[in-house]
Amino acid sequence: MSLSVSVKHSLGSFMLEAAFESTGRLTAIFGASGSGKTSLVNVIAGLVTPQKGRVAVDGKVLLDTGAGLYIPASKRRIGYVFQDARLFPHLTVEGNLSYGEWFTPKGQRYASRQQILSLLGIGHLLARRPRDLSGGEKQRVAIGRALLASPQLLLMDEPLAALDQARKAEIIPYLERLRDEIRIPIVYVSHSVAEVMRLADDIAVLEHGRLAAFGPVAEIAQRLDLVPPEDRDEGGAVIVMAVIAYDESSDLTRLTATAGDILVPGHIGPPGMKTRVRIRARDVMLACEEPRKISALNILQGTVVDLVPADSSAVNVKLDCAGAIIMARITRHSANVLDLKTGSRAYAVVKSVSVSGPFPR
């Protein structure tokens, strides 16, 4: 699975200029509103033709302005889930789902209707009209419609932005299953740090139409400077951990990684299951000696590899815990008192973590 994009396009005074190559299952395009995210996916979809650009999916070139190659949107076989669902109001859910299927040549259909209906939990909605669906249901039907066209790539433009917190929580597990179970790459546009950190394999960060950074999620997560100021509290490390066991009496699941073990509330999944753990920098305290008699459950030992001033009072500390990077945001005052510098040994006291899952069954 690979996606290669390079675009140069000016819209009035706005200039979109970005190029990246991703092999991840889910590539997130992250940026504030107005940073050019939607324009970029519209170029990939073929809804916007850039002045200069090249787009290739799995080696198949869809657009190459240099070579004068332009495949129209209807022939690109790229699924597109819009922020506003865009279900056809004159068709039922069933009609909407069949729409893309119908236009796909028989030999190129790989999507199984049964699998998609159950993956998205929309089997019971078939006879309804789009106006009778809730926001979350509309979005799930829109995802199903895009998938049933058997696309080579799935674009999702802020599919959760129009939904409230409860609906978001309802859909995110479906997106995770989608990422893990369908065999096509996904490009996911979002301005939410939490969504991107939870879902993405690779992240492209757009700032004012330019690519500010591109890389795997764990790497981008450490770049707290890329997090917009209003979401500063959301920045932090992302590490992959495996489930060891769930203890019913305490309702805690033990997870492990090279950095050590941590305990998280609830039943996450069966032993051996890999899960992604996000530890926000502001939820991490640092200690120079191993803390004892402390309520926090999770203490990881590591070495300071970097200290970056964050603002006038805070500093971001990058801690290497046996290969896993943990970020901590502490006051500059504390850093001075603890005499933290590169190479110092420190204990990270993790107050809370967010874990992907539990997964819908």
Add this chain to the structure above:
Amino acid sequence: MEWYSLTPEEWSAVHLSLKVAVVAMLASLPAGIAVAWALARRNFWGKSLLNALVHLPLVLPPVVTGYLLLLSFGKKGFIGSYLAEIGIVFSFRWTGAALACAIMGFPLMVRAIRLSIEAVDTRLEAAAETLGANAAWVFLTVTLPLTLPGIIAGMILSFAKAMGEFGATITFVSNIPGETQTLPSAIYTYTQIPGGDAGALKLTAISIVISLGALVVSEYLARRAGQRLSS
């Protein structure tokens, strides 16, 4: 002659009027949709000219439109003479009345459909495109169904205009009972002869009933289509 019974001539006027109006409405529909779509969605050279041309029958005196039709579609007209060679004759035939009615109703039909097409969300069309539909399929499966209320309104307006058309028709195809004498022409004839008041009144009543009926049907259809489409 009873007040509620119609003479054969009166019946033929009613029948002819309905036939002319229905044919005018249906025959101009494809062109109406095409022109409305071009005006709503395309930018091309001569767009304002086409728009002016379509609206011309609305602002010209109907007699002028009728006379222009006679000049162009008459047996010796520059279009009519060619059509006559392949056996299509408009002048002094009911088909000519239908042509006159179609042209008089055309601006109304195009206007209603155009407004409706302009109201269709182009984002839905883009969505259809990403699902594999080319331009023609997008139009047939998304734009057209969503335009249905406007198409119904346009058809009814064209029909109603045809039922009432008088000036262009009588100028182009005259007032021949059984061939080109539609309801308005028949009413006009009655008013020109002594004692024709009763007949004129009867036909007037029929005219009102048909027009009101068309209005009611269109309201009903438009509401149903609107309900189906509301999102």
